[in-house]
Amino acid sequence: MAAIEVKYQEPEIDFTLIDRIIRDDYGGNKENLIMMMQAIQKQYRYLPYSALKYLSDYMGIPFTKIYEIATFYASFSIEPKGKHILSVCTGTACHLKGSGEMIKYIKEKTGLEPGKTTPDMKLTLECVNCVGACGLAPVVIINEKYNPEAELSLVSEFIEQVKAE
Ligand code: FES
DSSP, X not given: OOOOOOOSXXXXXXXXXXXXXXXXXXXXXXXXXXXXXXXXXHHXXXXXXXXXXXXXXXXXXXXXXXXXXXXXXXXXXXXXXXXXXXXXEOSHHHHHTTHHHHHHHHXXXXXXXXXXXXXXXXXXXXXXOOOSOGGGOSOEEETTEEETTOOHHHHHHHHHHHHHO
């Protein structure tokens, strides 16, 4: 496998915290690897390379295996995320109800492409597949809060709020 290129400035990793997650919270048990990774991601909003490397060394699990898991599951991210996450459902029902226009609008207002984060790390735009609420399309998720029948004004107000922070 080719060497992994770390493209981002990593946050300062608190290895004592990682130790605590591995040993105290999950008993250093390999079966809990995914939960350990979830806990690390919760802490940093993504999976920093150094944290994964530490996890790999500590657990004696090849880094390639951990990297494979980190890139396989859509819920994991190896790219840093913004403080706020704006997710737009792009499933068929939401698309028919205008989620495409919403993404276009967000792009105009923020310059963000789906999956990207503003340089100030305030906002990440994500496009997600059907979230199972098609009857309430279009669905927009703002910082994990689901907003059914979302209107452009909701997105617009949220963007303004983030910009003002
Ligand atoms: S397509 Fe958006 S909730 Fe199903």
